Amino acid sequence: MLDPKHFRNDISITADKLKLRGFDLDTASFTALEEKRKALQVATQELQNERNSRSKNIGKAKAQGQDIAPLLAEVSDLGEKLDAAKAELDDVLNQVNAITSLVPNIPDESVPPGKDESENVEILKWGTIPTFDFEPKDHVDLGDNSAKGLDFESAAKLSGSRFVVMRGQIARMHRALAQFMLDTHTSNHGYTELYVPYLVNESALYGTGQLPKFGEDLFHTKPATESGLGMSLIPTAEVPVTNLASGEIFDEEQLPVKLTAHTPCFRSEAGSSGRDTRGLIRQHQFDKVELVQLVKPEDSMQALEELTGHAEAILQALELPYRKVILCSGDIGFSAAKTYDLEVWLPAQDTYREISSCSNMQDFQARRMQARFKRKSEKKPELLHTLNGSGLAVGRTLVAILENYQQADGSIAVPAVLQNYMGGCTVISA
């Protein structure tokens, strides 16, 4: 949610900025609606004022033992007028809210303008792309080799497409990766580890911006006893972790808050039925280690650099070649003001694929969830800034290791930093 002032005071500037990311704000009709809201609100409050003062007078008269019947007669139609005014105001407020809750964040000035992902800008490349003296296989074939380490057929039997069963050393490496990531972020980067619910309510999803616009990307549970969506499976740990701040007022000294959690993520992948159907890249269920920071507004851009660096540190420790991309204005997510994507090299696809997305949401989510902090020198609480990033997507990291560490015989070398997590195992044999 944007600051309402953006809509009231400088709506045309706001509309211009939103156009950069491909969002059309109908300023004329919104301004008209806003005028209406203002007039109705004033009128309603005046009626309430009148009712309040008259009611007080009735109370006083009654206390003095006077006859209140004539006073009651005077206010008889006030109630109806008030109800009508309230209903009208409610209606307009709902309309305003319906619009503003669908307006995305404004891109930061440092974000390059652009229409779609083709105009994202590469910031850096890290690592050396491996060369093979044989035809590199993709992770599906490699996983199939190692005693059905990646078993998509079995998963399809259990659940359908876009699920996987992992076995043996592959499953263990998957677990090792998550452990390694968590340990690195807690020990080296100053994050506090969390365990959080995987089912969340509607208000949490609203807080981080998944609702009301992106409900169809989620899996919803609907117990027989409930109406509506019921609880929803988290599409990312960002939802439960960031919403911990909802309704809170932090002391200035408590910031920055740095949190990390390893959770499964569930996405319906509606609208991407034809994309990445092969393999582990796009699943309905995948694991991710998430990084979240709550910071003061003046610190958030620097925090984004650091948080992205924390995700990069994992790729570097695993010696996986990657590149860092800044998303252009047309490609950033709904709630984000600025986003870096980290893309890992996948030899079989001969290209870089997204493995992490790190964003500064500024006060966009904080406003939705009323997450605030108080400066020592100030009386009024201020909205804090929220950031999050994947550090990293575990399934895709596994894909990257299988493909980059593969050997001619189809075996997989185990990256040095993972060996201790795998009982000293140095190679997963074919």
Added chain:
RNA sequence: GGUGAGGUGGCUGAGUGGUUGAAAGCACCGGUCUUGAAAACCGGCGUACGUUUGUAGCGUACCUAGGGUUCAAAUCCCUACCUCACCGCCA
């Protein structure tokens, strides 16, 4: 799942349907006193929105949330959520 009791400001905790945004205490902030600190005393101490040049004043809303009754609701009624206690069940 059953039964019972509750949800009031940062915390504790009052509150017969009527000048209650809400007593009191604690915490916190400012001041007096003191060489300094403590104690004591004095004063202040919620959020959002509207009006406005205004961090002034005034108005409105908010006592878990949403409905209802009433001229008037923290106070009465209904529903949801949550908490606590006991019972049942359970990894």
